[in-house]
Amino acid sequence: MGKIMIVGCGGVGSVAVHKCCQNSDAFSEVVIASRTLSKCDALKKKLEGTTKTKITTAQVDADDTAVLTELIRREKPDVLLNLALPYQDLLIMEACLAAGVHYIDTANYEPEDTAKFEYKWQWEYRERFEKAGLTALLGCGFDPGVTGVFSAYALKHYFDEINYIDILDCNAGDNGYPFATNFNPEINIREVSANGSYWEDGHWVETKPMEIKRTYDFPEIGKKDMYLLHHEEIESLAVNIPGIKRIRFFMTFSESYLTHLKCLEDVGMTSIEPVMYGGQEIIPLQFLKTLLPDPASLGPRTKGKTNIGCIFVGKKNGKEKKLYIYNTCDHQECYKEVGSQAVAYTTGVPAMIGAMLVMNGTWRRPGVFNVEEFDPDPFMDALNKWGLPWKISENPKLVD
Numbered sequence: 001m002g003k004i005m006i007v008g009c010g011g012v013g014s015v016a017v018h019k020c021c022q023n024s025d026a027f028s029e030v031v032i033a034s035r036t037l038s039k040c041d042a043l044k045k046k047l048e049g050t051t052k053t054k055i056t057t058a059q060v061d062a063d064d065t066a067v068l069t070e071l072i073r074r075e076k077p078d079v080l081l082n083l084a085l086p087y088q089d090l091l092i093m094e095a096c097l098a099a100g101v102h103y104i105d106t107a108n109y110e111p112e113d114t115a116k117f118e119y120k121w122q123w124e125y126r127e128r129f130e131k132a133g134l135t136a137l138l139g140c141g142f143d144p145g146v147t148g149v150f151s152a153y154a155l156k157h158y159f160d161e162i163n164y165i166d167i168l169d170c171n172a173g174d175n176g177y178p179f180a181t182n183f184n185p186e187i188n189i190r191e192v193s194a195n196g197s198y199w200e201d202g203h204w205v206e207t208k209p210m211e212i213k214r215t216y217d218f219p220e221i222g223k224k225d226m227y228l229l230h231h232e233e234i235e236s237l238a239v240n241i242p243g244i245k246r247i248r249f250f251m252t253f254s255e256s257y258l259t260h261l262k263c264l265e266d267v268g269m270t271s272i273e274p275v276m277y278g279g280q281e282i283i284p285l286q287f288l289k290t291l292l293p294d295p296a297s298l299g300p301r302t303k304g305k306t307n308i309g310c311i312f313v314g315k316k317n318g319k320e321k322k323l324y325i326y327n328t329c330d331h332q333e334c335y336k337e338v339g340s341q342a343v344a345y346t347t348g349v350p351a352m353i354g355a356m357l358v359m360n361g362t363w364r365r366p367g368v369f370n371v372e373e374f375d376p377d378p379f380m381d382a383l384n385k386w387g388l389p390w391k392i393s394e395n396p397k398l399v400d
Ligand SMILES: NC(=O)c1ccc[n+]([C@@H]2O[C@H](COP(=O)([O-])OP(=O)(O)OC[C@H]3O[C@@H](n4cnc5c(N)ncnc54)[C@H](OP(=O)(O)O)[C@@H]3O)[C@@H](O)[C@H]2O)c1
Pocket: 007, 008, 009, 010, 011, 012, 013, 033, 034, 035, 036, 039, 060, 061, 062, 063, 083, 084, 085, 086, 088, 106, 107, 139, 140, 141, 142, 143, 144, 145, 182, 183, 184, 187, 295, 296, 343, 346, 347
């Protein structure tokens, strides 16, 4: 039993709070702390009376480390789950160190003025967390997150050596809008409009955005076009999976999404360079975000399924072996359960599980870690229990 503080009350934060409240045996108390207090209060009102977990709320601007540190010291949570934006990661890690609390997040740090995400900045905190006797668990959503746990599980139980990993993220949900993003539009568009890259033979190979396209026949969904993207778990898996030769990440996009994105890019609407408008400096991408549907509003409209998983190729007892581990998740089922679509659900559930394992000591070690560095078994069991059951296919079709 313990107390968690969740910073950020958006799409993913809302799911994580719901799941902590379902899991009152682990989480006796939840503090929802975010920039807009009214969102925290509305969530508390919705859940109170349905759970044994005690819920409190707090307004906080996580960009102000001193204020956040003070709040953590006052509330004394056992763990802090960061579900704000990647820009806040380092500041929140600083506050956790100052207040002596374990840290969990789902996305690696990204400077607000440069669309570049790397673990470098957060890995630099290793010594400080070690010395403080605190755990920082990085990237504990689905991808990154569950994809790393699947990799550790495959290595532990099925392979002597994994040589190739293809991570496939398919969202076959339809929300009825010609263009909308499933999570924070600013973060999402920064991710998909960046150059792609993959890891091969010890180095990065860079590609142009959407340059590499493949079609894959996804279990329970069917054939979809998918595109190679840079993705953060490639960086940590390249370090943590011995014998790895290549890691690629593919995500599906519809024709409509890509046509709109291309057009928006061509006119400069996805830029993060400030421009003057009406005597005021604005950032085109942030302005675009205000026009797009709020991802939190997509829940009732989104129909269809997601399928996210990893295809592994490696060796067992000297012979080549293939394996596919994946989860499928239904948007409408998620909406019925927690009032959010599957993209927020598939991130919020693993975030709750990671926080639980750090809090109860199962995944607690002083330092800064990625999920694949811990024993995957308790996490895999918890996925089955908390709404993201996984399947294994022993002879999958490979991506060319
Ligand atoms: N690993 C994965 O699989 C995965 C998948 C999807 C998303 N993610 C990550 O999950 C995180 C949350 O995504 P989301 O879609 O839930 O985003 P979101 O809906 O935009 O929610 C972000 C929340 O953080 C709050 N916030 C922003 N800046 C803050 C600050 N300075 N201080 C305090 N609170 C602040 C926002 O407050 P307001 O309400 O005032 O805006 C909002 O409540 C992001 O880091 C995203 O990259 C990970």
